[in-house]
Structures are given as C-alpha cells and as structure tokens.
Amino acid sequence: MALSISNIVNVQLQTVPKSATRRDFGTVLLMTPESGNAFTDSKTRYVYVNSQNEVEQLFGTHSETARASQPFFAQKPRAKQLVIGAWNKAQRTINATSNQLTGASLNDSLEVFKRVIQGQFSIRLGGVEKKITNLNFSEVQDFNGIASLLQTAINEEGLKNYTVTYDQTGNRFIVSSAESGVSDDTIVGYVYGNADSNYIGAMLKLEDGQATRQLGVDSINISAETPAESLTNLLDINNAWYGLCFAAQLTDGEIEEVAKFAQINVKLFALNVIKSTQLEFETGNIIKKLFDAQLDHTLAVYDKDDLYAAHSAIARLLSVNFAAQNSTLTLKFKTQPTITADQVTGTEYQKAKRLGINVYTYFDDVPLIAEGTVIGGKFADEIVILDWFQDAVQKEVFARLYKSPTKLPLTDKGNAVLIDAVISVCLEGINNGAFAPGKWTGDSFGELETGDHLDEGYYVWAAPMDTLSDSDREQRRATPIQTAVKLAGAIHFSDVIINFNR
Numbered sequence: 001m002a003l004s005i006s007n008i009v010n011v012q013l014q015t016v017p018k019s020a021t022r023r024d025f026g027t028v029l030l031m032t033p034e035s036g037n038a039f040t041d042s043k044t045r046y047v048y049v050n051s052q053n054e055v056e057q058l059f060g061t062h063s064e065t066a067r068a069s070q071p072f073f074a075q076k077p078r079a080k081q082l083v084i085g086a087w088n089k090a091q092r093t094i095n096a097t098s099n100q101l102t103g104a105s106l107n108d109s110l111e112v113f114k115r116v117i118q119g120q121f122s123i124r125l126g127g128v129e130k131k132i133t134n135l136n137f138s139e140v141q142d143f144n145g146i147a148s149l150l151q152t153a154i155n156e157e158g159l160k161n162y163t164v165t166y167d168q169t170g171n172r173f174i175v176s177s178a179e180s181g182v183s184d185d186t187i188v189g190y191v192y193g194n195a196d197s198n199y200i201g202a203m204l205k206l207e208d209g210q211a212t213r214q215l216g217v218d219s220i221n222i223s224a225e226t227p228a229e230s231l232t233n234l235l236d237i238n239n240a241w242y243g244l245c246f247a248a249q250l251t252d253g254e255i256e257e258v259a260k261f262a263q264i265n266v267k268l269f270a271l272n273v274i275k276s277t278q279l280e281f282e283t284g285n286i287i288k289k290l291f292d293a294q295l296d297h298t299l300a301v302y303d304k305d306d307l308y309a310a311h312s313a314i315a316r317l318l319s320v321n322f323a324a325q326n327s328t329l330t331l332k333f334k335t336q337p338t339i340t341a342d343q344v345t346g347t348e349y350q351k352a353k354r355l356g357i358n359v360y361t362y363f364d365d366v367p368l369i370a371e372g373t374v375i376g377g378k379f380a381d382e383i384v385i386l387d388w389f390q391d392a393v394q395k396e397v398f399a400r401l402y403k404s405p406t407k408l409p410l411t412d413k414g415n416a417v418l419i420d421a422v423i424s425v426c427l428e429g430i431n432n433g434a435f436a437p438g439k440w441t442g443d444s445f446g447e448l449e450t451g452d453h454l455d456e457g458y459y460v461w462a463a464p465m466d467t468l469s470d471s472d473r474e475q476r477r478a479t480p481i482q483t484a485v486k487l488a489g490a491i492h493f494s495d496v497i498i499n500f501n502r
Helices: 052-059 066-074 143-156 225-234 250-264 286-292 309-317 346-355 379-404 412-432 470-474
Strands: 029-030 046-049 081-086 092-093 100-101 119-125 128-135 162-167 173-180 188-192 212-214 219-224 243-246 268-273 298-302 358-363 364-370 458-462 481-485
Touching: 029 066, 029 309, 046 066, 052 066, 052 081, 052 092, 066 309, 081 225, 100 188, 119 143, 119 470, 128 143, 143 162, 143 173, 143 470, 173 188, 173 219, 188 212, 225 250, 243 250, 243 309, 250 298, 286 346, 298 309, 298 346, 309 358, 309 379, 309 412, 346 358, 379 412, 379 481, 412 458, 412 481
Parallel strands: 029 081, 029 243, 243 268, 268 298, 298 358
Antiparallel strands: 046 081, 092 219, 100 173, 100 212, 119 128, 119 188, 162 173, 358 364, 458 481
8 A cells, every 4th residue: 555645745725714703884773672573582682674675574664663663764974784773661471382383384275285295295293103094175165274274183083281383484384382471382394204105294485494393482571671781781782783773762761871881882872852951051951961971972862853863963973994905984064864954053063063963954945964973072984983993903903812823932023913904904995995194183102292293194103122020921912003093084175265256
C-alpha cells in the first residue's frame, strides 16, 4: 500500500470564526397592549411584520396596532423592519388549549376524495390504537362533510371526546381533544397504516412528517407589566432593534420610564406629543422633565390631530443604510405620508423648538418636519450616527482580536491593528456622509491641537506601548485609542443678501 502524501506535506485548514454582528439601526419595535392573533400564549413576546396587511391580519384592520403601524409603512423610504412586541398592560388570562393533530395542506381535490369508498387508517388516541375502516366519501358535498364522516367513525369507536374539523384557510384537517388542558389521556397521535389501496392517511395529510402534534396547555394568568418591564423582558430574548414606539398613549410616568430605558439601553424612543400643555417650559410638564434630565434618546413630534406622527418620523430617520455612499440624512424637511400637517402658530413652534420637540407643519404651502431634533435640541441624525459609530468601532476592534488565529502582541505593532480597525469605520463615516473635513474645536491629544484642520475628517491616535503602566501590562491592556471625528452636519438655515443698484 502506498504511503500517504501527508507524510511529506501536511496541510491544515485554519478556520475563521464569525465575529459579533453589528447592531441593526434599521429595525423599529412597536409595543402594543393588544393580543390579536399574535400573542396567544405566554411565550411569544414579538413578531416580525413586513407590511400593513400583515399587521391587520394579526390584530385587525381597525385595531390600535394597525393605526400605529400605518404611518411607519406609509413612509418612503423607511426603516427596513418593524417588530411588534407584546406589552401586557393589564392582567389577562390565556385560555387552555387541547391536544390536537394539525394536518398539512391537502393536495387532492374533493373529486379525488369522493373516489374513496372503503378508506381505512389507524391512529393512537389517548395512547390507545384505534383502527378506522369502511370510510365512504362518495356522497360528500365538501371537505366539512369529510371531517364529519371522520368524526362519526371515531365516535363509533367509543372516542366521543375527540373532534375532527376542516380548516378552510389552511385547507387541512384537524383532530382535537374536546377536553382542554394538559392531559396524557387525550394525546392525539399520527395516522398510520399499511400502504395498500384503501389506506388514506397520506391523502389526509395526517401522517408523521406531514402533520404537526400540539400538546394541550392549562390556562395561564399573565401578570400586568409596566412599559419598562415589558421592554426588559423582550430585551432578554431579542435585542436586535433600535427604534422604539408604542401603540398606545402613555401616561407621564410611563413616558419617563420608557425615555430612561431608551437612554440607558441606547435605543431611540419615538414619542407622540398631543397636548399643547406639553409644550410649556414648566416644571410640571413631563417633556420639560425629560429636557432637564438630558434624555436625548427621545424623538418627540407634536401633532394635535394625529396620534402617531412620531412613528412616521422615526421610520424616515432610520431609513439610512450606513454602508451606502452619501446615505446619511437630516430629519428636517422630510414629509410624513398619512399625517396631516398641523396649522402651528409661531408661539407653538418656538415653544416646541425650545424643548427639542419636532412639529410637522406648513412653511408657506410646503409641509415639512422641523427641526429634526431630539429632546434637548440635539439633532436626531447625529444621535443615530454616533450610536452607529460607537457600535461599529466596538465590533470592528473586537473582530480583530477574536478572528486572529494566533494573537495580537502587546506592542505598537499589535495596537496598530486595532487602530486600523477604528480607521476603517472612520472611512465608512466619510463614505456615508456622517463625517467630513473641518476645523477641530475639541481638546488636544496626540499630535492634534485645538484649531487644527482635520483634512480627512478624522484622527486616530494611541500612546506608545512603552508608556503602559505595570498594572495594565500585567492585565494585557493596550494603551487607549483616542479618536476625533468631525461631524458633517447639515444646512438647515441660510441668509441670502441681495445687493442692487440703479
């Protein structure tokens, strides 16, 4: 036998691990106190929806959830994904369900079924094998008639605590226990039998591999949650969202706790302001309280007529694809489909602007959002940009450490790899329009002095590794990487001076 060539040349494949995924800033969470057809058990906390039609199918055309999602889906372009989360605003009871077997969608037409005159199959019901025979479908008028014959055949076997129904929507048969709750005595098994000319288990789509067994559950009492509690519970199982809004009008206390949640967890809360008193710069105003607490991750829109104007605004704001060229935007000047522009007075406009509340109103005869800010007056697009930049830098630096097949040495050469990771994200910011060249007015560090011009729009620097303390060296902690970026901003106002002569 010939010797293996591996005795001479030994080749090993070095696998590359998958690094941490960047956050998705194009996903918005809509919390709803409605259950609809989505939250019918104690485990489901969220559902992904891709259209207004899906929302209406889950919660109803005239539901509050559908009203709240409509401005999101009407906006174009918009954030790419909407997630609907469950807020158990009040205590509720989830009814018990029964053991059942749900068949797959039928392939055969009614005419094919009507050819069955001596059909048979076996099934285990409550752990007992039952053989059903002499099934004659030749006279049935529809699939409900077949379901009725199946149930009659089962009843003749003395199994009167089971029902067979036809689900027209799913085009399938369902075998269920008439008794709800957890019970081993009423478990519904799969249909089986000898594959002869009279066996119809496969035709009924109730075999193992076709049908789905569901075990019954007892009724469950769901405790009431505050908005922050519902968000925390959802965060434990799904953190892949950034925008946040509610399909309900929140109390002042609820607004404050959600705004604090968004600030702490780096989310952006879209708040609908519908009362004129919330424009007042007074201590008793909840918006003034958010202003004083510098909760700048709250995007508020004042609208006297539309309850969910902020949902349209956040959908537009989070439509940015940070990987695309010149893709960053300002929220000001944008329109809000399905939202009627308010007739805002000059006084209301100035009051809103002072607190950082946006308005959707007419400038001459043009409707637009103004001023594109968050509570406190910072520009909303810059809040999103800096959140994106922080996350992207963290993930890129981690990737260089995690994906190295050996190690990065605790030397200037090793730290240069991490600096390069930061620079790569800075270049992304230049490409998408977030950063641009300009005068640096911040503190000096490294070779960057206050007043210097950032020709590239960014500056990244780290002190030499020789400056490490013994403690940091023992912990294998590199010198800090300091970064300066110049935000490109956006033009919101312009003064034009016209000179003339005769």
